[in-house]
Amino acid sequence: xxxxxICADIKGVPYSDIDRVLELVNLHQRKKSAFxxxxxxxxxxxxxxxxxxxxxxxxxxxxxxxxxxxxxIAETRKxxxxxxxxxxxxxxxxxxxxxxxxxxxxxxxLKKGDLMVQGRVDEILGDENLLEIxxxxxERLKTLVLALNPEIKIKKEADKFILSIPKEISNQEVNxxxxxxxxxxxxxxxxxxxxxxxxxxxxxx
Numbered sequence: 206x207x208x209x210x211i212c213a214d215i216k217g218v219p220y221s222d223i224d225r226v227l228e229l230v231n232l233h234q235r236k237k238s239a240f241x242x243x244x245x246x247x248x249x250x251x252x253x254x255x256x257x258x259x260x261x262x263x264x265x266x267x268x269x270x271x272x273x274x275x276x277x278i279a280e281t282r283k284x285x286x287x288x289x290x291x292x293x294x295x296x297x298x299x300x301x302x303x304x305x306x307x308x309x310x311x312x313x314x315l316k317k318g319d320l321m322v323q324g325r326v327d328e329i330l331g332d333e334n335l336l337e338i339x340x341x342x343x344e345r346l347k348t349l350v351l352a353l354n355p356e357i358k359i360k361k362e363a364d365k366f367i368l369s370i371p372k373e374i375s376n377q378e379v380n381x382x383x384x385x386x387x388x389x390x391x392x393x394x395x396x397x398x399x400x401x402x403x404x405x406x407x408x409x410x
Contacts, residue, residue, distance in 0.1 A: 245272060264293055338393050
């Protein structure tokens with residue numbers, strides 16, 4: 206509470222706003238506790254409470270989950286979503302792309318100060334499905350996949366193929382087609398296209 210009073214003085218915000226932000230970040234029951242008794246996750250939430258003093262329309266968070274354990278990450282993510290659901294715009298800077306994918310609605314990727322891409326997260330991830338497959342005859346498997354649809358992209362990873370399939374083609378359709386052509390897959394698994402792979406692909410261009 207004393208920590209937030211100092212922040213309120215700097216911002217010119219009345220102390221009456223302190224209870225509101227402490228309730229919002231779930232620290233009200235610990236408002237009299239010494240800062241040194243807080244876990245790292247609690248300290249992060251206190252920092253968010255400080256930023257929320259004065260009820261700003263836009264919140265800028267820089268690496269809010271940095272150094273946190275899984276529980277702290279989950280708590281911070283839940284808090285960010287709670288604040289966003291309250292109508293706030295949150296700009297989140299992070300290199301933990303799994304968190305960006307889970308929390309954000311839009312994303313912008315920067316490389317050395319240049320904007321590489323921006324848009325909704327689902328748009329950046331693209332409209333393709335990823336399918337991991339393997340068969341005894343990998344050469345024939347590759348030939349048949351390309352014959353099914355030339356738009357399918359094939360990438361070799363270890364002893365498997367990773368297929369990028371247009372959204373209109375289902376995994377079941379691929380499996381059925383290959384079976385009809387005499388190929389029995391020894392491995393088939395759907396893979397989620399994630400933001401990290403898109404980031405590496407975009408920034409390595």
